[in-house]
Amino acid sequence: MAKKRLTPQDRLALEGWNELVASIRESSDINPADSTAEIETRKKRLETDDEAWFRYYFAQYYTCEPAIFHKRATKRFMSHDRWYEVRAWSRELAKSARAMMEIIKLALTRRVRNVLLISNSGDNAQRLLLPFMANMEENQRIIQDYGPQKKPGLWETGEFTCQCGCSFRAIGAGQSPRGTRNKNFRPDCILIDDIDTDEECRNPERIKAKWKWIEEALIPTMSVSGHYRVLFNGNIIAPDCCITRAIEKAGELKAKGIGHVDVINIRDKNGISSWPEKNSEEDIDLFLSMVTASAAQKEFF
Numbered sequence: 001m002a003k004k005r006l007t008p009q010d011r012l013a014l015e016g017w018n019e020l021v022a023s024i025r026e027s028s029d030i031n032p033a034d035s036t037a038e039i040e041t042r043k044k045r046l047e048t049d050d051e052a053w054f055r056y057y058f059a060q061y062y063t064c065e066p067a068i069f070h071k072r073a074t075k076r077f078m079s080h081d082r083w084y085e086v087r088a089w090s091r092e093l094a095k096s097a098r099a100m101m102e103i104i105k106l107a108l109t110r111r112v113r114n115v116l117l118i119s120n121s122g123d124n125a126q127r128l129l130l131p132f133m134a135n136m137e138e139n140q141r142i143i144q145d146y147g148p149q150k151k152p153g154l155w156e157t158g159e160f161t162c163q164c165g166c167s168f169r170a171i172g173a174g175q176s177p178r179g180t181r182n183k184n185f186r187p188d189c190i191l192i193d194d195i196d197t198d199e200e201c202r203n204p205e206r207i208k209a210k211w212k213w214i215e216e217a218l219i220p221t222m223s224v225s226g227h228y229r230v231l232f233n234g235n236i237i238a239p240d241c242c243i244t245r246a247i248e249k250a251g252e253l254k255a256k257g258i259g260h261v262d263v264i265n266i267r268d269k270n271g272i273s274s275w276p277e278k279n280s281e282e283d284i285d286l287f288l289s290m291v292t293a294s295a296a297q298k299e300f301f
Contacts (some may be wrong), residue, residue, distance in 0.1 A: 039144065077102055083228075098207065
């Protein structure tokens with residue numbers, strides 16, 4: 001049988017994947033001589049401390065000490081089995097990386113079993129899910145401590161199931177999430193990342209339709225009587241967008257003890273970097289000087 005010829009887009013995607021898995025493999029070095037007892041002791045110690053767990057298993061991403069808002073956000077997300085949160089964090093504050101670390105820990109410790117990652121398109125959702133898949137497949141520290149996670153026959157870009165029992169699926173806004181199951185587990189963790197686009201925000205009807213899809217098709221995939229976590233990651237790019245609507249909903253749910261809104265700008269209320277360990281004042285000044293004040297406000301404030 002003749003081999004399928006790769007398109008230029010396929011080659012670029014393959015090169016990107018190879019670079020990603022190589023960087024993960026190189027940054028997750030292990031001591032192959034570790035005994036079973038040593039591995040179990042390490043796991044038990046790290047699982048009691050989210051930041052220590054992230055620092056060890058995700059050295060490639062955990063390159064700066066986290067800010068207090070990172071730690072507080074993780075504590076909320078990890079300690080509630082029913083939760084609805086909006087992280088309207090500026091760019092450069094590690095929204096996606098932190099959510100990935102949190103969700104993978106929940107998956108490996110069997111606290112979530114069916115994860116949906118939603119974005120503005122199917123392609124973007126698949127792109128955002130790739131680091132999850134690459135770490136489950138190639139992160140040597142995860143493999144040594146939790147076992148190989150790649151499950152033959154259930155390992156495709158955009159939808160895969162790990163040996164720990166958790167499934168992951170990427171879905172673009174408007175696509176059907178109905179019927180999503182992992183054995184008898186309905187979705188119990190929904191990550192909505194980068195859901196808004198500039199074009200859609202210029203048309204209120206499109207925002208209305210997308211929000212209707214979130215509330216009528218997406219959220220109801222979860223079990224009423226089960227555990228569920230809903231996390232929105234995004235910037236407030238318009239007065240009316242899915243993130244502002246999610247902020248309103250999370251505000252309503254706060255009174256029920258299951259909602260929270262976290263708005264973090266690149267600089268705090270005193271005009272100082274909200275994450276100085278990563279973004280210095282000089283770096284922020286220099287970067288923002290390249291764009292207009294309105295563009296900076298939209299993406300960083």
